[in-house]
Amino acid sequence: MDDAFDRLMAAVDPALVVVTTAVEGVRAGCLVGFHSQSSIDPEHYCFWLSKANHTYRVGLRATHFGLHFLPAHRRDLAERFGTVTGEDADKFAGLEVTSHEHGVPLLADCPNRMVLERISLLDVGGDHVNLATRVLHAEHGGEFTPLRVSDAAGLEPGHGSEERSIEP
Numbered sequence: 001m002d003d004a005f006d007r008l009m010a011a012v013d014p015a016l017v018v019v020t021t022a023v024e025g026v027r028a029g030c031l032v033g034f035h036s037q038s039s040i041d042p043e044h045y046c047f048w049l050s051k052a053n054h055t056y057r058v059g060l061r062a063t064h065f066g067l068h069f070l071p072a073h074r075r076d077l078a079e080r081f082g083t084v085t086g087e088d089a090d091k092f093a094g095l096e097v098t099s100h101e102h103g104v105p106l107l108a109d110c111p112n113r114m115v116l117e118r119i120s121l122l123d124v125g126g127d128h129v130n131l132a133t134r135v136l137h138a139e140h141g142g143e144f145t146p147l148r149v150s151d152a153a154g155l156e157p158g159h160g161s162e163e164r165s166i167e168p
């Protein structure tokens with residue numbers, strides 16, 4: 001198979017976001033490039049989590065999520081949330097984090113963000129699962145140029161998409 005699909009996706013060059021959540025005191029969050037608005041009225045937003053990720057496993061039991069848009073100058077946050085797994089390290093350590101009323105960790109460094117309530121989680125057999133959500137709360141913290149996938153070149157994901165946990 002040629003690499004046409006990869007080249008098309010690279011040309012689109014999506015903005016990067018950090019998705020966070022928490023269940024029973026366990027915080028989780030990872031860098032996400034698969035995400036999109038999916039309804040205008042009501043306001044819905046979809047994102048996709050890798051089955052390999054700690055954030056996915058915590059997210060299976062979560063009802064609410066934070067989604068933070070990264071500005072172009074915060075590649076450090078992409079590295080923090082995209083190259084380390086929450087199984088090995090507390091990615092939130094040293095960051096200013098507030099807890100939304102649903103327990104969602106919100107990053108003070110990322111004022112362009114949303115709080116999302118899960119509508120559905122759909123596994124269609126790929127290496128990522130789809131989470132469809134309703135937008136409970138959106139904050140526009142000022143104009144910004146998004147950090148994009150091309151800006152994250154060289155970052156190695158904390159989990160390869162083919163990895164699976166042996167934990168239940």
Ligand SMILES: Cc1cc2nc3c(=O)[nH]c(=O)nc-3n(C[C@H](O)[C@H](O)[C@H](O)COP(=O)(O)O)c2cc1C
Pocket residue numbers: 028029030031032033034035048049050051052053054055056081082083084085086087128149152155156157158159160
């Ligand atoms: C450029 C880039 C884009 C990524 N996009 C996604 C994504 O859309 N969904 C996802 O679940 N993981 C994505 N990842 C991978 C996770 O952010 C990464 O494996 C992370 O370390 C997982 O952390 P966790 O195990 O604590 O959840 C991406 C990583 C990079 C570098």
